[in-house]
Amino acid sequence: MFKQLMSASILTSALTFSGAVLALDSFNNIGSLSQAQFDQLSEDLGASFSYKALSPAEPLGIVGFDMGLEVTATQLKSASVFNTATGTSFDTLPVPKLHIRKGLPLNIDVGLSYLPGSINLIGYELSYAILEGGVATPAVSIRATSSKLSGSPDISMSTQGYELSVSKGFAMFTPYAGIGSIKVETTATGFTKSSSTLAKTFYGFNMALGLMNIAVEGDSTGGINSYGAKVGFRF
Numbered sequence: 001m002f003k004q005l006m007s008a009s010i011l012t013s014a015l016t017f018s019g020a021v022l023a024l025d026s027f028n029n030i031g032s033l034s035q036a037q038f039d040q041l042s043e044d045l046g047a048s049f050s051y052k053a054l055s056p057a058e059p060l061g062i063v064g065f066d067m068g069l070e071v072t073a074t075q076l077k078s079a080s081v082f083n084t085a086t087g088t089s090f091d092t093l094p095v096p097k098l099h100i101r102k103g104l105p106l107n108i109d110v111g112l113s114y115l116p117g118s119i120n121l122i123g124y125e126l127s128y129a130i131l132e133g134g135v136a137t138p139a140v141s142i143r144a145t146s147s148k149l150s151g152s153p154d155i156s157m158s159t160q161g162y163e164l165s166v167s168k169g170f171a172m173f174t175p176y177a178g179i180g181s182i183k184v185e186t187t188a189t190g191f192t193k194s195s196s197t198l199a200k201t202f203y204g205f206n207m208a209l210g211l212m213n214i215a216v217e218g219d220s221t222g223g224i225n226s227y228g229a230k231v232g233f234r235f
Helices: 002-022 035-049 079-086
Strands: 065-075 092-104 108-115 120-131 139-150 156-167 173-187 194-209 212-221 224-234
Touching (some): 035 173, 065 212
Antiparallel strands (some): 212 224
8 A cells, every 4th residue: 555655746746836837838928038048048058957867876787677656856056047948836846757767787777767748857877787796785876867858949958967876775775876076968949058067975775665765865066956756566
């Protein structure tokens, strides 16, 4: 019963959040921003929409598979700028996504996240476990990520990231943490392209409940905080 209630609760929340995000079908007030404000908007978008793995460092293995529904909430650093550009009133921006991760040979995993809509978001991941981890040793992995926000005639944004992650499992509970950097590039008519590289730290835990899996993660990208949860199936 707990598993069904948890799944229903997260699904309901995600659908609610999805409606909020899909309401951002236009940045048609973006022309009222200054270049400095556009740069601030770019950093908030990068922190909100950059790829978030919500997964420990240990590889899934060749038959491993992880699929779930993810919701992240980012506390906008320049909320007034974001709201001016979009005509909304967010202090915290929720972003729901479908998330799939697959294990491959040689300790390699690949991942995909996707938010469909009039403005859509797609992200990719390629990770390699330098250390698989074991009973007495942690897992260590390096990860390359990318994401792209598209579908708006007013703005486009992409990110590229590199991360180092460490995790150690204890029965069904696996805490993890990592560091990295995210390069954010945002373009819009009338503005010089905004490009910045933001330092990233993250921490979280993964909990396996049979086939069902729950992951919770905190993230700070360029000093902009995000919190996320993913519920689904992992084996």
